[in-house]
Amino acid sequence: MLKSKYILGLFILAIFLSFPIYIGKYWLHVSIISLFYVMMASSWNLLAGYTGQVSFAHAAFAGIGAYVSGIIAIKLNIPPTIGLFIGAGIASLFGLGLGMLCIKMGGIYLSLTTLAFSEIIRLIITNEYELTRGTMGLEVPNLIGFYSKTIYFYIMIAVSIIFLLIIYKIIKSDLGTSFRAISNDELAANSLGINVIRVRIVAFVISSAMAGFAGALFGHYLLLITPDISSLSQMFLILAMTIIGGMGSFFGPIIGAFFLETLSEYIRIYGEYHVLIFGIVALIIARFAPSGLDGIYQEKISPKMAKS
Template identity: 35%
Template sequence: MRKPVSILLLCLLLLLLPVLGSGGYLLNIIVMIFIFVILAVSLDLVMGWAGQISFAHAAFFGIGAYTTAIMERDLGTGFWVNLPSGMVVAGLFGLALGLPALRLRGHFLAIVSIAFQTIVYLALSQWTSFTGGQYGLSVEPVPGFQRVGQFYYLALALAALTVVLAWALTHSRVGAAWQAIRDDEVLARAIGLHTTSSKLLAFVIAAALAGGAGVLVAHHIRGVTPDDFTILVSASIVAMVIVGGQGTLWGPLLGAVVLTALPELLGPLASFKLVIFGALMIFMIIAMPEGVLGAWVHRRRR
């Protein structure tokens, strides 16, 4: 009974937070936490469940963000059209990358994903006539959600939908296939699983969800620039998954909350956040490779 009651209390707290008079600064931080929850939980489908390494998640994040900015500028469409469009475009890029890349494994796949991330960043920063270059593009707020207290509920709803979708996928036959591939891909292939198509499905779903997060952040900060979607952002999302605990669903969520809020808590040390993230990742890989949540579950079982 403890787990459902705890989840219910957390949901009530999140729903009441804007009503309780929380300031705009705090709500803005929480909105960014919701966005990174979407990114971390979606990346965990690839890393934690399907067992594939990817450093390209910020590229799909940026593709979704620029899709909504360009569609708004050129077509005059709004958030509710741009959200599915951004997800589809990011998913198609995930498919285009996954088809050749997912035949690779381990470090080779990681290197290819880094190369893709670099190509996307260079395209966003150098294709000035289309993307605005380093100046970026402006984005209008979502009608009816202009105030941060209103946008908070939109971000909360999309983050909750992402967590529910991830739970449904990982507790289905699709999730069982991903776990089999993660644990022993050769054996999974031997018993008849289509390993490449299963990995590709995880990659496309994760890319589409990251694209949706990109649409959300573009309307939240009301603009996009290439520096919002660099390899360092990808590394931060990977850190969230590793620190929280891969393949645990709640672990990446915990990692997103902690590592998004951490720079705000560091104060003057916030400029060293990447150094701190790197040191934290090294510590976690050596001391707690299963992540914070995984280590806690393991300890309770013992």
């Protein structure tokens, strides 16, 4: 049984890896963008879905990572391959700071503080024109020295798999159990000897480092970074992907990222109405499947399959 699952897994991976052969440049681009959102939504899910810390600063961390990597590549000639890690490191430092600031906060207070942080970052990026070129956007160098969607696709797949493996290992470890314990009842977790402050900060640091790395990677793919990367609209998209896919589940954000990114490409033709359609789809799913698409599978499809 386990062997057949591995064979199936490898088969599915082979399908993904062969995308560049048959899906064309445009859908390869959509796949790359989807993989960026897989990283963003999964890392946000680690924080919000598993520890219950609903942060609105995740897109801001992606912006920090992207701008740090881009600026040091332009100003200091540091190769983007190194810049990615520096960007992620700086983002994680900001995550550490914000996590410590929010130690005593929970619920709406935590969300509002992170929302304010996110707006501060966006305003700084927009107004520090000399450094970031504001809304004009910062043109950044290519990660690999030349432009190839195929190579970027494989890089994005590799990084996504690494991120997902890290997240999977964390949620299956004692740390993951602590995450869920804090999410369920912080006081009870504390009384059981879990260092709540440490665990909460660790979650912030890990998720912000991942967001910073993903943001930097995304910027070097697009060759352009603008304040939009750290905007609230980006944040709400990540949030929607996680919630529609299934918050607090490992596969939810992956499903949500691919589903919403593909959907948004299909409804582009409706012009100004595509935002409306997007909202209606999100509302329907939120109303009739509050545990997301993954929840539908678990509650409706999986039991039937088990019976048959």
